[in-house]
Amino acid sequence: MQTTETPGQLLTAMRAKTPLVQNITNFVAMNIAANVMLAAGASPAMVHTREEAGEFARIAAALTINIGTLSPDFLAGMKEAAIAATEVRRPWVLDPVAHFATGYRRAAAAExxxxxxxxxxxNASEIIALAGSRSSGRGVDSGDPTYAAEGAAVALAQQNGSIVAVTGEVDFVTDGRRSVRIMGGSVLMPRVTALGCSLTCVTGAFAATAPDRPFEATVAALAMFAVAGEEAxxxxxxxxxxxxLFLDHLAALTGEALDAKTRIVAA
Structure with a gap:
């Protein structure tokens, strides 16, 4: 099994594949996320209703789920799609937006x-709370720094068997054994709505490219955002x-430039 691809190599492979990714994301993010995915080199599909979400998940190369604007219909489609993706062995990404804010959201995230x-x-508050600890989050905003969520992320990865990514000023990715930190980005990124939601979608595109290497795929997606954000x-x-400018830099970023500018350190 090949496990040595760099983020730049995975970016080049992703663009060659142009993976079709099903994104069940929130109403605020749909247009922005679709444009970000197109700029990155993937093919987005915003298919969310229960009547077709499961069927579509069987033909998509990956699935992403974001609970930002949650409703019973959205949740039903999310579950149908996640079950179908798992059955056909497609990777899927969960973005548990503000899952700690209400009982309904907590129950949906748990399901x-x-x-x-x-x-x-x-973000850090979401991951801390998802691991069962008390966070300082307020709505969709994180009240905790990334480093405060690193232990929770490792525990969650070990418990659930998932790759866990904590995004913030410094990103953190772990599979429960390996962990890395990714530097870059910009303080302007949290001031543009739905960029975090878009990152979830792009992570799905990289996961579709390397479905047997989700750790490397996640690192590559976060590295791409970090470099493009810093340059923009x-x-x-x-x-x-x-x-x-961020869209332009995503589109212009080459695999070679990504590898030259990425700043990743083992944690």
Whole structure:
């Protein structure tokens, strides 16, 4: 089994494959996430209703689930799609947005975690709470630094068998045995709505490219965002100009440039 691809090699492979990724994401993120995925090199499909979500998951190369604007219909489609993806051995990514905020969201996240996502991506507060500890989160905003969630992420990965990614000023990825930190990005990124949701979708595209190497796929997705975000911020005057610049830098980023500019350290 090959396990030595660099983020840049996986980016090149992803663009060659142009994987079809089913994204059950929130209403706020759909347009932004689709544009981000197209810029990155993947093919997005925002198919979420129960009547077709499971069927579509069987033909998509990967599935991503984001509980941002949760409803009974969305949740039913999420569960149908996750079950179907697992049955046909497709990787799927869970983004448990603000799952600690209400009882309904906590129950939904617990149901989805029972379906064993391949990858879980969230901010520090979301990961801390998902692991069963008390976080300082407020709504969709993290009240905890990434480093505070590292222990919870390792425990969650070991308990659930998932890759766990904590994103923030410094990203952290673990499979319960190996862990890395990824530097980069920009303080402007949290000021543009749905970029985190879009990262979940792009993580699905990399997972579709390397379904037997979800750790490496997750690291590559986060590295791509970190490099593109850092470069876009150099020319941005604020969040308004950052958004289109970020899309441009995602599209322009080559595999060789990604490997040259990525800053990843073992944790």
């Amino acid at each position: 989805l975690m029972e379906l064993k996502p391949t990858i879980v991506r969230g 911020a150099l020319a941005a005057a604020g969040p308004g100009s950052f958004s289109p």
